[in-house]
Amino acid sequence: MTMTQVQAGAVGPDGLRIGLGTSATMPFGHAGIGDLVANLTLSGDRAALVDAAGTLTYAQLADRLARASRGLQGLGIGPGAVVAASAANGNDLIIAFLAVQRLGALWAGVNRFLASPEQLAQLDLVRATHLLAEPSVIERLAAARADATWRNCSIGDPDSDFARIVAQAAPAPIGLPQVDVHAPAAIGFTSGTTGDPKAAVHSQHTMMTFVNGCLHGDLGGQWRPGLVRSHPIPLTILNGMIYGPMVALASGGTFVSMDRTDAAGIADWIVRAGVQTINCTPTTVRDWLVKPELANVTLPSLEVVAVGAAPIEDTIRQVFLDRFGFEIVADYGISESPCSMASSRPEHRPPENSVGQAHPFLRIAILDDEGASVANGEVGELCAGPCEDGPWAGVYSAMLGYLHAPAATRATFHGAWLRTGDMARMDEAGNITIVGRRKEMILRGGANVYPAEVERVLNGHPAVAEAVVASLPDARLGEVVAAWVLPKAKHEGGTRLRADLQAYALARLAKYKVPERWFIVDDFPRNSMNKPQKERLRSLACEPL
Template identity: 45%
Template sequence: HNVIWSGISSRTSYPAVPDERHGTALSCTILNLLLLGPVWSFVRGTTAVLIDRTDPVGLAEAIRTDGVSRITLVPTLVHDLVEHPDVHREDLSGLTHMIIGAAHTPPELRQRWYDKFGTWPLVGYGLTEAPSGMVRDRAGHRANSTAAGFPLDPVEVLVVDRNGVDLPDGEVGEVCFRARSGGRWAGVWTPMLGYWNRPEATREALRGGLLHTGDLGHLDADGQLVVRGRQNQLILRGGANVYPAEVERVLLTHPDVAESAVIGLPDERLGERVVAVVVPVAGCSPDPADLSAHCAVDLARYKVPEKFLVVDELPRNAMGKVVPRDLLPLFGG
């Protein structure tokens, strides 16, 4: 039932429209894309369109010629469509819903999509252990552009401290999920059975009757989940927490920066130092001193990267997520 509940739930939260055609643009060997693509469409009774192009011009052409009306994309593909000069608003005029998932989506990227294509993109959050989407934005709800959305029907989201104690709204802790305790969806959802041949990791992830995600976040006053980043990617600089996503968001407001990634470099004195890798906007050459000054306007001094590298592209995995460990060699690590 975990394979089909997200599609069933969507029937009420996002009712299908006549002739709906849902596009999937990445490999269906990735579990979440299979569930949120063809299986999702099957359960909704709509048409699934499998797209074999991920270059921006080819993807836009496929969306147009195949009549795709809604699609789920990773931030990388969204960025490419927004930035490519040969992709125009009319190319995606038939696209009424676009959902971004699989990685952190900066509010600036959502705004740039809206400015170019005229539709407000929705965002979501999920993980393979779930094994699907768990949180989704609501159409027309823009109160908090940094949030990933509200928990879907079968689940409840909690934020807990290191001892597993629930934290109040606004306080950052580990994001966890459990089955909804009341209503028609009570007890329907179950997490994964476990990691293959990794009993200790399984016990850690499922301790206390919760699915522990390993992600840091908090709930806002409306009950939306705001994800701050991975626990193992949190930078501890001189005893102070630095959330990479916060620094990346500020960097993306610089007019010369198209993409950014922030990591911590080991340091004998401070534990870690904050550094950043940026991809420039086409035709631009970001100046490190200018980037530092830009960050200092909105960030505490200890959060401002001490070093900036400009690269042509960021290393990513099959889901389009940046792989932080692959950035370390760029700094000699």
């Protein structure tokens, strides 16, 4: 199988692929999110959503969603609107997402932990018409952009605009639009090696393909119906919204929105809410196992822990199994997919460092630079495309493209193959092992950090002649952000420069992107193009800042 044997539409000037989803239909489950929410009342008094403020049954959720849809219509939200959202996890954020989908608008989640310049860059990229956000986010962005044209609506507390709109609205929207399930519906922000934000656009079809494919794929474990599920991933990250609330509601289960992201807080929520399955980072798992203050934590309701972002070594797997009595599930996916593409099965441990096997609704191939499949065990680029036969033939399509970035979209697809940029190998049983990334992305405790983005900030400091950012290994987080700094003044260094650089970066970047390890250099090892050689930097003895 080669790339050229799988075909798909061309790319339009808006960066989105043309001619997708015109023939294949969804073989199982709901075709779109509108179908999903139309059936909410069928589960009646069963708990649907839980957050710190309380529990909503399916019947209560259906009522609030109807009122939210009517209220958001009054703000001008409908086809053609682009709704950015930036708030903490909670029932209202989920209801807002479902209402926006029901109204045929485009949703764009913006991480609330980003610095104001980062948030503004994302709002500008998608050309937001509305902003649903915590009051603090609205205030910060108003101070940074006095002439903003989007319409603000606060969300996230009982006194918010959104809460008032829902309370006052009639329990039915006016004339719901006919939503095309293949049209742009939601955006997941990502970046390439440049660190510039890219808006990966997904349709309701691509989102529901993942939901239905996993729930109807005979995978067992976390994909059984009716489970109480949760994760600490921000719901403004699209895969968090899909993986959590959408899967829960499509399967008659319950989703718990946690207001804690630390290992102790997550464990407390699991116990209090009776969570049965959770997705988390390797960092959370390691903290449960090695932090002395968590040595006596028990999680009696928990049946499945799925871990993404980085592989879990066998020693950790075994300690977890001995303590909690079940295997960790490995999970792999990217924002462009938009969620998980492969996972291990809960009934057995995958080969060490493997992320398991491809989900049944798509096909994964390991291809060489010419687009031909490599032999089992050989390294190539992991690519994903639609199945050729069976009930899922032709259904999977991945993202529609990067909004307003046609060149980036073309570079990411070859026909219908999604090129992940991850280098991997596959064994004869289909087990996939990720061996590296073509991109220079740093994976810090499950969060993506792009060196070029951090370098641009540091190079703007008046005392810096040049800065290079790369990863360093870390036992707890997997990787941490490190910076090598060439000062403008020959001997300018020490704790003052480090403090200045940290404060400078914190004002312009999210905290998790700010380097944790700093080194001063007299110059960088360079290649023939005069570019710093990052791999050599890691092995040099440099003076710490």
